Amino acid sequence: MTGGEALARMIQAFHGGPMFGMGGFQLLPFYDAARRLSLEHHLINDERAAVFAADAYAKLTGRVGLADATLGPGATNLVTGLVEALNAGTPMVVLVGDSHRGHSWKNMTQESRQIDILRPAAKEVIRVEQIERIPELMRRAFRVATSGRPGPVVVDVPEDVCHATYGFEPDAFSGDPATEAAPAVRCRPDVASVERAAGLLAAARRPILLAGGGVHLSQAADTLAAFAHALNLPVAHTMTGKGAIACTDPLSAGLFGRYDRIANALIAEADLVFVVGCKLGEIATKRFTVPPKGARIVHLDLLPEEFGRTNEPELALWGDVRETIAELHRLLAPQAGDIRQRQMPYAVEVARRHAAWKAGVVGKYTSDEVPVSMGRLMGELNQRLAPDGILIADGGFAAHWGGLLFDTKRPGRGFVPDRGFASIGYGLPGAIGAALAAPGRPVVSLTGDGGFNMMLGELETARRLGLTFTIIVVNNAASGYVKALQHLMYGSGAYHASDLAETNYARVADALGVRGIRVERPGDLGPALEVGLAERGPTVIDLVVTRDPAKMLPGVDNRTVQVKKGDRVA
Ligand SMILES: Cc1ncc(C[n+]2csc(CCOP(=O)(O)OP(=O)(O)O)c2C)c(N)n1
Numbered sequence: 001m002t003g004g005e006a007l008a009r010m011i012q013a014f015h016g017g018p019m020f021g022m023g024g025f026q027l028l029p030f031y032d033a034a035r036r037l038s039l040e041h042h043l044i045n046d047e048r049a050a051v052f053a054a055d056a057y058a059k060l061t062g063r064v065g066l067a068d069a070t071l072g073p074g075a076t077n078l079v080t081g082l083v084e085a086l087n088a089g090t091p092m093v094v095l096v097g098d099s100h101r102g103h104s105w106k107n108m109t110q111e112s113r114q115i116d117i118l119r120p121a122a123k124e125v126i127r128v129e130q131i132e133r134i135p136e137l138m139r140r141a142f143r144v145a146t147s148g149r150p151g152p153v154v155v156d157v158p159e160d161v162c163h164a165t166y167g168f169e170p171d172a173f174s175g176d177p178a179t180e181a182a183p184a185v186r187c188r189p190d191v192a193s194v195e196r197a198a199g200l201l202a203a204a205r206r207p208i209l210l211a212g213g214g215v216h217l218s219q220a221a222d223t224l225a226a227f228a229h230a231l232n233l234p235v236a237h238t239m240t241g242k243g244a245i246a247c248t249d250p251l252s253a254g255l256f257g258r259y260d261r262i263a264n265a266l267i268a269e270a271d272l273v274f275v276v277g278c279k280l281g282e283i284a285t286k287r288f289t290v291p292p293k294g295a296r297i298v299h300l301d302l303l304p305e306e307f308g309r310t311n312e313p314e315l316a317l318w319g320d321v322r323e324t325i326a327e328l329h330r331l332l333a334p335q336a337g338d339i340r341q342r343q344m345p346y347a348v349e350v351a352r353r354h355a356a357w358k359a360g361v362v363g364k365y366t367s368d369e370v371p372v373s374m375g376r377l378m379g380e381l382n383q384r385l386a387p388d389g390i391l392i393a394d395g396g397f398a399a400h401w402g403g404l405l406f407d408t409k410r411p412g413r414g415f416v417p418d419r420g421f422a423s424i425g426y427g428l429p430g431a432i433g434a435a436l437a438a439p440g441r442p443v444v445s446l447t448g449d450g451g452f453n454m455m456l457g458e459l460e461t462a463r464r465l466g467l468t469f470t471i472i473v474v475n476n477a478a479s480g481y482v483k484a485l486q487h488l489m490y491g492s493g494a495y496h497a498s499d500l501a502e503t504n505y506a507r508v509a510d511a512l513g514v515r516g517i518r519v520e521r522p523g524d525l526g527p528a529l530e531v532g533l534a535e536r537g538p539t540v541i542d543l544v545v546t547r548d549p550a551k552m553l554p555g556v557d558n559r560t561v562q563v564k565k566g567d568r569v570a
């Protein structure tokens with residue numbers, strides 16, 4: 001059996017799939033075996049898209065995302081997607097071909113120091129030096145990808161290892177089923193710390209829970225929502241943490257950080273901030289100003305290195321989110337009825353503030369403005385996307401608009417932005433990964449025209465695979481976020497390298513054999529979405545929005561912001 005077939009048999013042993021990649025000579029025996037074994041393995045048009053698609057698949061299922069690339073340019077094209085997975089804690093295994101060891105460093109074609117290039121972009125890089133170790137090292141790859149904070153593992157396979165043959169034992173190809181998905185194992189903080197946390201939560205009168213993406217990595221949304229309800233504990237979320245509790249839940253305080261509805265004020269007034277599965281990075285903390293200095297923080301995270309990085313916690317809970325929240329719930333159960341009762345006026349106040357915010361912006365969600373406003377777009381999505389719907393969001397404005405104004409309707413990951421690295425270009429491959437992860441669930445993706453331009457070729461992939469999703473191209477003929485910042489920093493008209501050519505993306509889609517709908521008027525948006533949601537196959541909605549950089553920033557309105565001296569304001 002070839003090394004390539006052994007790799008394929010190991011992926012089969014882990015019930016892996018779908019896998020995205022682009023081949024080269026080095027991994028051909030793997031491709032041949034993938035064909036013979038009917039692995040769910042798909043050609044993609046750019047390796048970066050392969051890793052993005054695998055990332056979205058893994059974010060939605062918890063299962064290990066899979067991708068492959070050939071040596072050299074294939075390998076280097078992986079870097080951006082790998083860093084997304086690394087920073088976001090996405091479990092992933094990526095096969096990469098490498099040069100024949102009998103000829104390496106003799107100017108072999110496409111040879112590079114790819115292991116050195118990939119190493120800081122991956123949780124682990126495993127080089128396969130002996131064909132007989134393929135089963136063992138693939139087991140290692142899945143273990144590392146799914147344990148601790150999950151992450152991407154690169155398996156680097158020299159050509160001669162992949163093409164060599166070896167007489168594997170028939171039972172060589174097995175894997176621990178626990179490592180097919182993350183988290184493979186779960187841990188809890190020490191008893192004394194959990195008891196202290198329970199005491200702090202029981203005593204707090206204005207507590208707030210800040211949920212990050214770690215909640216979803218731990219598949220903890222239902223557990224967290226039940227806990228919040230048991231104590232009447234309001235929950236705010238990061239972009240990635242959206243869905244820790246349904247956005248429509250009365251206890252939801254919405255997004256916090258750079259953009260928020262009511263959450264930042266609640267955090268400022270809180271007497272206890274319970275940070276859960278959140279790194280408290282720049283965006284979540286509005287450049288390290290939220291929570292304010294002096295806030296009492298209890299921080300629960302799987303990665304102890306995150307404690308104290310940006311905010312000093314009063315108490316650090318080192319553990320898995322779901323296990324720890326469940327344990328806190330058990331500990332507090334005897335007092336939960338009393339706490340819930342006592343906290344009722346606070347919960348009602350939060351719900352009232354949120355309702356007041358919603359009432360104040362209802363006109364924005366339904367605006368008839370032309371060009372179509374982003375508020376209207378979000379209103380249409382909130383109205384038309386079913387509770388099991390998934391919204392993918394690209395790295396530019398899309399994630400901020402969606403994070404702020406889109407409402408998930410049930411706990412769980414219904415909103416998938418690429419906030420690990422916030423690269424633009426995630427929207428289309430993300431939709432491909434989501435459509436494969438959740439067949440039958442409606443998938444909509446929000447991308448900028450710049451991000452879409454990067455990935456146009458993947459429309460061919462989506463059509464070839466017969467995937468069903470709707471991608472909305474927010475067409476502002478600009479690198480909008482950049483242009484809006486230039487407007488803020490340098491004033492009206494002082495734009496450079498942020499304009500895109502006027503383009504009709506519906507016609508682009510048509511030319512690639514994909515249904516395209518251009519929307520220029522607000523009344524046409526809802527019907528276009530309905531067409532996309534009913535269509536079998538991909539649909540591109542080319543949504544013409546404002547070209548005025550003064551009106552682009554996320555908010556219920558497309559906000560105009562005053563420049564404040566010295567710091568980044570948006
Ligand atoms: C790969 C990459 N390059 C550059 C950036 C910096 N950046 C952030 S937002 C943005 C504008 C993106 O334009 P578009 O996709 O059209 O989205 P818009 O902001 O116009 O909605 C850019 C270039 C990035 N996030 N990722």
Ligand SMILES: [Mg+2]
Pocket residue numbers: 448449450474475476477478479480
């Ligand atoms: Mg744009």
